[in-house]
Amino acid sequence: MSQASTFGPKSSSLSTSSTSTITTPVRHNAAAARSNYRPPSRPTYRASSPVQQPHSSNHHHYQHQPPQQQGNDRNRSRPGSSFGMSRPTTPINSYSKQEPYTGSISVSIRPNPHSANAATSQNWIINQSSNTITNGLDGTTFAFDHVFPAQDLAVNNNHQVYLKTCKPIVERFLDEGYNGTVFAYGMTGSGKTYSMKGDGNGNGGGTIGFVELAIEDIFDKIENNTEGVKYQVSMSYLEIYNERIIDLLSTPAVGNGSSTTRSDLKIRDDHEYGVKVVGLGSPSITSKEQMLSLIKKGDLNRKTSATDFNARSSRSHSILQIRLNKVNPLTNLEASATLSLCDLAGSERASTSLERRKEGSYINKSLLALSNVINKLSASTNTSGYSMDTHISYRDSKLTRLLQPALSGRSLVSILCTIHMGGGTSGTNTASSLNQSVSETYKTLRFAARAKDIVISVEKNGFKMAGGDNEAHVQRELAQLNYTIEQQRQEIMLLRAAQSPSLDSPFYASDSPRSPSITEQQLREENRVLMDKLDHLTRLTDLQRTETIIIKDNVMNDILGSNAAESQMFMANIEEFYKRWHHEMEESKLYVAHLENQLKNGHLAQLQQSQAWQAKIQGDEDLLDVLKEQEGEIMQLKEAIKDKDHIIRSFTKSSRMRKLADSNSAMNTIRSSITTPDYEPKRPAPSRGSSSELIGNHGAGKENEPEMMMIDFKLSPKKPPISSFDVMH
Numbered sequence: 001m002s003q004a005s006t007f008g009p010k011s012s013s014l015s016t017s018s019t020s021t022i023t024t025p026v027r028h029n030a031a032a033a034r035s036n037y038r039p040p041s042r043p044t045y046r047a048s049s050p051v052q053q054p055h056s057s058n059h060h061h062y063q064h065q066p067p068q069q070q071g072n073d074r075n076r077s078r079p080g081s082s083f084g085m086s087r088p089t090t091p092i093n094s095y096s097k098q099e100p101y102t103g104s105i106s107v108s109i110r111p112n113p114h115s116a117n118a119a120t121s122q123n124w125i126i127n128q129s130s131n132t133i134t135n136g137l138d139g140t141t142f143a144f145d146h147v148f149p150a151q152d153l154a155v156n157n158n159h160q161v162y163l164k165t166c167k168p169i170v171e172r173f174l175d176e177g178y179n180g181t182v183f184a185y186g187m188t189g190s191g192k193t194y195s196m197k198g199d200g201n202g203n204g205g206g207t208i209g210f211v212e213l214a215i216e217d218i219f220d221k222i223e224n225n226t227e228g229v230k231y232q233v234s235m236s237y238l239e240i241y242n243e244r245i246i247d248l249l250s251t252p253a254v255g256n257g258s259s260t261t262r263s264d265l266k267i268r269d270d271h272e273y274g275v276k277v278v279g280l281g282s283p284s285i286t287s288k289e290q291m292l293s294l295i296k297k298g299d300l301n302r303k304t305s306a307t308d309f310n311a312r313s314s315r316s317h318s319i320l321q322i323r324l325n326k327v328n329p330l331t332n333l334e335a336s337a338t339l340s341l342c343d344l345a346g347s348e349r350a351s352t353s354l355e356r357r358k359e360g361s362y363i364n365k366s367l368l369a370l371s372n373v374i375n376k377l378s379a380s381t382n383t384s385g386y387s388m389d390t391h392i393s394y395r396d397s398k399l400t401r402l403l404q405p406a407l408s409g410r411s412l413v414s415i416l417c418t419i420h421m422g423g424g425t426s427g428t429n430t431a432s433s434l435n436q437s438v439s440e441t442y443k444t445l446r447f448a449a450r451a452k453d454i455v456i457s458v459e460k461n462g463f464k465m466a467g468g469d470n471e472a473h474v475q476r477e478l479a480q481l482n483y484t485i486e487q488q489r490q491e492i493m494l495l496r497a498a499q500s501p502s503l504d505s506p507f508y509a510s511d512s513p514r515s516p517s518i519t520e521q522q523l524r525e526e527n528r529v530l531m532d533k534l535d536h537l538t539r540l541t542d543l544q545r546t547e548t549i550i551i552k553d554n555v556m557n558d559i560l561g562s563n564a565a566e567s568q569m570f571m572a573n574i575e576e577f578y579k580r581w582h583h584e585m586e587e588s589k590l591y592v593a594h595l596e597n598q599l600k601n602g603h604l605a606q607l608q609q610s611q612a613w614q615a616k617i618q619g620d621e622d623l624l625d626v627l628k629e630q631e632g633e634i635m636q637l638k639e640a641i642k643d644k645d646h647i648i649r650s651f652t653k654s655s656r657m658r659k660l661a662d663s664n665s666a667m668n669t670i671r672s673s674i675t676t677p678d679y680e681p682k683r684p685a686p687s688r689g690s691s692s693e694l695i696g697n698h699g700a701g702k703e704n705e706p707e708m709m710m711i712d713f714k715l716s717p718k719k720p721p722i723s724s725f726d727v728m729h
């Protein structure tokens, strides 16, 4: 068993090589018809909503119009339509050997014969020749590819219905390599499981369903192969129960619903098949019997329970996939395709049982999601078969997610809608059950009508060289490997993100990818630390500026007013001061270098992130602002350090000058005491001109002039030496 089975048909590209013409229901009320009718913009296909026909006693007796030629000989006027609208063709049956196929999906209606009786025969009137069904009360008419007569069992039996709705797809799957998807849709008890699987008594006399009929066709083809083509068959079988995907083939099969305790499988995108169910088994099959026995085992695992409308109601959607790989040994070409057969759970009203209600709500939710997808697809499909740019919410349910590849053009699709004609099938023939089944049938028909509006373009899977020796194959393998690597990378990022604590930030919004969070979180943490440090440094710088001014004053005063002994002490203080400044400056330089490094790293990380998560990062102006602010702060710090350098240089020079002045004055004293005892002492001339000149010199901006000269020389009482230095610690 493989660990990761691909799910969904292989990709195909859109093409417009052919079209088919269909319409959807018509109401025969002229005014309403005018408002609802959308004329075909080109003679290919256009859908319409049901058009009301005034109620009359003989409303179901249509005037069948002769076929009209509208550029496509399959276009025929629709019975009862005053607008000559074309009625649906049967694209499945009329698939020609063209490729790719562009056209509508096939939609057929099959009533449960047990629900039709004389009392309810007027609820819905079926016209087999025109393939229409009309509501007996309001006259609304719907037209489809096939509408099977309720009680004519020669036509409304599994084999006949299979021939018209499913076999054409199986044939194209076998012969032409198209992927095919057939699903049964309808209210609970309307006959979906009966159609897909039969009545469960297939072995010897009972009725077999589409699944077995398709398997017979597949193995007939394989066994009667005269061209020497080698076939490989594999299968997978899953159910979606309460929005959990369960592998029905995984052991053990111990009876109804045992699968519900098994693990919920995950869906992943797959570049080749659209989606992949990770861990879904896909055993190789060598015989029809082996396949049937595996399906039987899977059916035992499937969840069924009794509901108001069905004694053995399927409580899950089941999807059987058969993969066929064929290799022509002569040409060494191989082709593979997938056939998906789906039995959906039935829509229903709230049940009295809690468990049924819970199941019902999951079933209804997923069917609603399917209905929404169908509505959007039909609304967004233009007449050329291309889907217009509308968001289709495939991710709203597991069912739509798994059907996404088929519905988005990778597969031929046939939908069998099973309906109730109004009579109860399990003894419930009350007015309320009648009303419910009429309204459910209405719902089913509307769903079918919308589905009929969808145009798809499907390419068949081409042949490629068998084995791995051709370039396309290698490319495909490479793409798959790259895809896997990318998936794993994202998983690792997610795991990492899950480990890191969440922060209250727009980056951590639940819908945002988790991978950038790690770097962002680190960055934010770094920024917080940096901001704290900057704060500290800023305060320090302010303090130092104030101190510097005080010191400058004090130093000058002290220098000028001190005696020799005091001067020496002062010089010692200045030297100490200088050392501290020097040390601090070195530290500040180191710290600035560290900050610069941090910023560089921050910028780098920011850059890397912005490449990967540009949109997200662009929105975060704050982070950039913080970084810019930090750069500004660092520039200021650098300026402050420069200031300090200047000041220290000034102090050093001043102290040297003071020493010189002191030694000069000592010499003069000695000299005067030796030679002229009554020598009149002179004030020592300033060494460099007058103070005004000095100011002028400084103003000239000579670099080596001591900055002391700028200071207003005031004599003041000596102050205690620089106790404020301690503040810096």
Ligand SMILES: Nc1ncnc2c1ncn2[C@@H]1O[C@H](COP(=O)(O)OP(=O)(O)OP(=O)(O)O)[C@@H](O)[C@H]1O
Pocket (backbone or CB within 6 Å): 111, 112, 113, 114, 156, 186, 187, 188, 189, 190, 191, 192, 193, 194, 195, 199, 307, 310, 312, 313, 314, 315, 344, 345, 346, 347, 418, 425
């Ligand atoms: N075309 C038919 N001919 C004969 N019997 C039918 C037909 N369709 C349905 N039945 C019978 O009606 C009952 C309900 O049918 P079935 O279980 O197929 O309904 P369902 O749509 O699958 O319901 P659910 O959604 O609840 O699973 C069964 O007993 C089945 O045998």
